[in-house]
Amino acid sequence: xxxxxxxxxxxxxxxxxxxxxxxxxxxxxxxxxxxxxxxxxxxxxxxxxxxxxxxxxxxxxxxxxxxxxxxxxxxxxxxxxxxxxxxxxxxxxxxxxxxxxxxxxxxxxxxxxxxxxxxxxxxxxxxxxxxxxxxxxxxxxxxxxxxxxxxxxxxxxxxxxxxxxxxxxxxxxxxxxxxxxx
Numbered sequence: 706x707x708x709x710x711x712x713x714x715x716x717x718x719x720x721x722x723x724x725x726x727x728x729x730x731x732x733x734x735x736x737x738x739x740x741x742x743x744x745x746x747x748x749x750x751x752x753x754x755x756x757x758x759x760x761x762x763x764x765x766x767x768x769x770x771x772x773x774x775x776x777x778x779x780x781x782x783x784x785x786x787x788x789x790x791x792x793x794x795x796x797x798x799x800x801x802x803x804x805x806x807x808x809x810x811x812x813x814x815x816x817x818x819x820x821x822x823x824x825x826x827x828x829x830x831x832x833x834x835x836x837x838x839x840x841x842x843x844x845x846x847x848x849x850x851x852x853x854x855x856x857x858x859x860x861x862x863x864x865x866x867x868x869x870x871x872x873x874x875x876x877x878x879x880x881x882x883x884x885x886x887x
Contacts, residue, residue: 806870806874807870809831809851811831811832811870813827813874814828815827826874829867831870836858838854840854841854
C-alpha cells in the first residue's frame with residue numbers, strides 16, 4: 706500500500722520538527738531586528754530556566770513533609786492495587802458466558818447498563834441437548850416451550866425458567882468471588 710505524495714506534510718514528526726526550526730529562525734530574525742547579539746533571547750530563557758532549577762534544588766525540605774509524601778504514595782499504591790484486583794474479577798465474570806444448568810446448555814452475553822451502572826446478563830439462550838442449536842422459546846400461559854428449529858426437539862418449562870437460570874448464573878459468579886476472596 707503506497708502513501709500519498711503529500712502524506713509527509715501531515716506527519717506529527719514533520720509538524721513538530723518544522724515548528725522547532727521555524728521558532729529558531731524567528732528568534733534569529735527577532736535578534737537581528739532588535740540589533741541584539743544573535744540567539745540572546747534563547748540565552749536569556751536558558752539562564753531563567755537554570756535559576757528556576759537552582760531555586761528548586763536548594764529548597765529547604767522538612768523531614769515530616771518527606772514522611773507524609775512517602776505515606777501518601779504507599780496509600781495510593783494500595784488503593785490502586787485494590788481497584789485493580791476488583792477489575793480482574795469483573796473481567797473473569799465477563800468471560801463466563803456459558804454453562805450447563807438444569808440439564809441444558811445456556812449461553813449469554815454481558816452488557817454494561819449505564820442506567821444501573823452495572824454489568825447485566827443479556828441475550829440468554831438455551832441450546833438443544835441433541836444438536837446444540839440455539840432453541841426458540843415461546844411463552845404460552847404458564848409455561849415456556851423451548852423448541853429446536855433444526856431437529857424439532859422440544860421441552861416445556863415454567864415461565865420463570867430464564868429468570869431462575871439468570872439467578873443461578875449470578876450466584877455462580879458470587880460463589881466464585883467468595884471462594885477466591887475468603
